Amino acid sequence: MKHTLKLGALACAAMLACAPAGAADNQADNQAANQAAKPAATKAADSAESQRLNKLADAYYDAMARFDPVSASESGDSRFNDQIGMSIAPKNRAAQFARYKDYLKRLHAIRRDALPARDQTSYDILDYELRTALRFEAFPEHLLPLSQMDSLPVMLANYAGGEGAQPLSTVKDYQAYLSRLDQLGPWIDQAIANMREGIKRGVVQPKSIMRSSLPQFKQLVAAKPDDSIYFTPVKKMPASFAQPDGKKLASAYRAVIERKLNPALQRLVDFLEKEYIPACRDSTGWNALPQGAEWYKARVASQTTTDLQPEQIHQIGLKEVARIQGEYGRIGPQMGYNGPAAGLPAWVAQQAKYKPFTTEQEVLAVYRKLDAQLKTTLPALFSLRPKTPLDIRLEPELSRATASDHYTPPAVDGSRPGVFWAVVNDPKQYGSTGMVTLFLHEGQPGHHFHIALMQELNLPNFRKFGGNNAFTEGWALYAETLGKEMGLFDKPEDYFGHLNDEMLRAARLVVDTGMHEKGWSREQAIKYFSDTLGYSEADSRAQIERYMVWPGQALGYKIGSLKIQELRRRAESALGAKFSLPKFHEIVLDEGTLPLALLEKKVDRWIAESK
Template sequence: MTRNFTLGALAAAALLACAPAFAADQAATPATQQLAPTAQAGKKLHVLADEYYDALARFDPVSASESGDNRFIDQIGMSIAPLERARQFARYKSFVKRLHAIGRAQLSPRDQTSYDILDYELGMALRFEPFPEHLLPLSQMDSMPVTLANYASGEGAQPLATVQDYRAYASRLAQLGPWVDQAIANMREGIKRGIVHPRPVMTSALPQFKQLVAGSPEASIYYSPIKKFPAGFSDADKRALTTLYADAIGTRLNPALARLAAFIEKDYLPATRTGSGWNALPNGAAWYQVRVASQTTTDLKPQAIHEIGQKEVARIQGEYGRIGPKMGYTGPAAGLPAWVAQQAKFKPFKTEQEVIDVYRKLDAELRTKLPSLFNLMPKSPLDLRLEPELSRATASDHYTPPAVDGTRPGVFWSVVNDPAQYGSTGMVTLYLHEGQPGHHFHIALVQELGLPNFRRFGGNNAFTEGWALYAETLGKDMGLFDKPEDYFGHLNDEMLRAARLVVDTGIHTKGWTRAQAIAYFSDTLGYSEAESRAQIERYMVWPGQALGYKIGSLKIMELRRRAESALGPKFKLPAFHDIVLGEGTLPLALLEKKVDRWIAASK
């Protein structure tokens, strides 16, 4: 997955996730109504698109820098503040009026696509206005304090190579104290209104926040950059930065973090809810439906998604029945994952380095195979790194994009808590998803296509995760699943995405308990109780997010089959991939129209 950030009240996250369906199918304007493109219409759209993206980036600068935009690297924003949130929704409404005043038919085809995506995203953002997501500003999965703490290593989205970089990070640390106090105020309001997280997830989160509180500035994780200055810093710069960090952490940040940990433990935890689903919140059913729409870019209802998940689970279990005997397993198909989890031969590692070495070897092999499947490939490099210790317990393996200015590569972050328990069967498919040709071939490439900034740094979950899940299937095209255990690993990861459709909708619309969902995951995937718990608690605080993977992948696979059937011997897989990736991230409805036009033209 790509790292999911709070984006304040998550209105901006909704923006980046897009909307469920066009209010009107503007892409279907009859040719007789098309007008010649005009420079004036295109210029208006470009100006509006840039202002829109800048409003997003200023509203949530941390997400902007996570996406590769380092212009606001010294800001964290205050998107969780009610007043700023209201201002942002007012901006969106103004942008909608200006957009609809532009004649779409007077735009070039490329600009018409930008128009449609912008209309789509603004409509989605405004659908979130009634729902007070800012009252849930942090969880065990994401929070500004933990995000900035992970940046202290200098390996993430916060560069720490120059004196200016150090000052930018110190500026963010100075702003974190007020952010924490605003988060506490929001959570107090959430308690009054019954808008709180479930107790188990905040119990999981509490140790993170306690760990951030240090006895002195020097003992704080945020002070880490001062302990390893890059070569070339002058003595004067080192003294000035040391004073700057000690002051920011000691007088402002550390006291705020202590207040946060104490508040969560003494006030918030006792007020958390016992129910697991979003349907327990005020207006929760409608709230969840909007989240489903934003994460899948469809109008699918939760019940339909639940049924899709059940059918996919059954299909994959059928594949288990075929692959199990080849691995030496003779029991019921559904029991294959649990059997594999108990086999010591599939847990061969003793050190973290051994895990990374396998990924590096796989990366080298992929670099020889991918050119036969792709014409479009990103120029930005891809690196492999271990997840920082602070967030390993609750993190999933993930990808972060390269910086546009070249200061950091794309990174596949591997989460290795205990090397001896790290399973080898899923490594091939995981790297195809998080590395290449999954997230890296999509997200890094988007930065290189010359698109408007809102498309360059934005996106939606269904396409982003759908592409990465589809990329896993390309292991078969490249002969990477020849070993039964590697094909099982692919199936089991696919099963994870199918089971998510069942448990996410089950938790948030069908009254499934946390224990019920954990048991379903353990039974279906062979996960330990701890592994299942971490997954289920993720879905409890990120409702709908896990749905985009399978829904997006199923659509891309459907479009590939459609093209293969229609074009026969004319079908070329690299050309299909050009069409899917060549204009960046699209809502699924737009992607389908684009592929259908390509099929018609190719005939």
């Protein structure tokens, strides 16, 4: 999934560590058992406390959505589609942290033991998110406002085609997008000011990252307004738009692009090329930054929702790499390969039979056929499924070179489905072995079954539109493993594709902690990736450069998946013949995203009740 769960320049890292929520939950079992016996007066108090909690939760979410409206749009909340926010402005950032402190104080004034069980969960998640967000107050993430992975100018450019999270089908939609373009110039100037401050304080991106990003930003500068990618909506304007609306919109788009946006983009390119890149660092890891070691540990905690230390995660990664290479040794001969197990990915990458495509549409046809097949097989594994449809589309051209295949959530008003985006740069080089496992992860039952369903549950907005990386990506990686019991990995090449994607997530644990904790160089990490996964140098470099600018983000996948698999084994062992896989999946999914400690408590309660 393309990560929009940061909710602002704070990186709503807020959605993720675990001690507070887990500690608070220790009392939950006895309290839930006693709920029914409370007298009427106490139940009235319950209602009052619930109302206080829900009012606070809504205020918290609205503050986050206003602080970073583009992330809100990405999460399916369209209320602020005409705003971009200025979350990177120091005064706005300080005000947001002050709000979080106030919300935490107000939360702790609510009696948790007077809440019904579902509201206790909301209390625990909110407590957890606020504490985690406040942990990042000490770290100047706003001084790193853009990279090749994360850039508001590129994100808004990707919206120009009308297929992304920004709808472009009505006059109001066009006005909302134009409003965002009008605000983008001041955002760019604030980003430049932040990066200049970052140069003074030694908080800068790696030089290699920004050199490879520069062409992306140069591409956004147009010779004349009509050539700008941001003018695309005008070229695709529906014929149904009445005049003079269409004419007025075209004129307004030209004016904003020519007078405000294009000059700001040129200022950004000039700044990056002449000032920023020469001042960027030659180091690789986050630990090279001021407070970098503690900053990285905070990100690890937030992205995994655990208290695991980087070295522990590094060792888990090495162990998983060894396990998967053992599976390579078993599956390789079935594919016609008899060399060393570690060499299987490189051998597969060289086999022409695993690159059978000549057009983008041929790639999409395979995904659409798989989607149709899953619609008939998944009901046996899931009693709880989203009603919202899933669409399959090609990634827009502008971002294909740096994007990975990903999922974007549906709009909560039903105006946009969930979308699986296939990134096809060259169909002749698009490998077929990983397509099944990729779709299980990014499509159904992975992200779509979790995120689309979350919007259909009766949850507070901060839970409906929020989340944490360990659960979100952990669920999607767990969903990949279900391909085996659905018979989707019967062909050895498809099972290899699954193993290779598992290897990717395991190797990430090694290289992410290697770079940011153990001092690995970019080149060392690239070599490890190429040796372990059989990737080309270019593919390995693209992956490693992602982890360089999103430290810790790639850790949540494997840590979350391992926890969900552990909980399933625990339930199967404890319940025996009483174990129901659809019910287990319902227990995991029916309250939306949880920190891993809360999920574990919930599964343990279900096991105890089922006995």
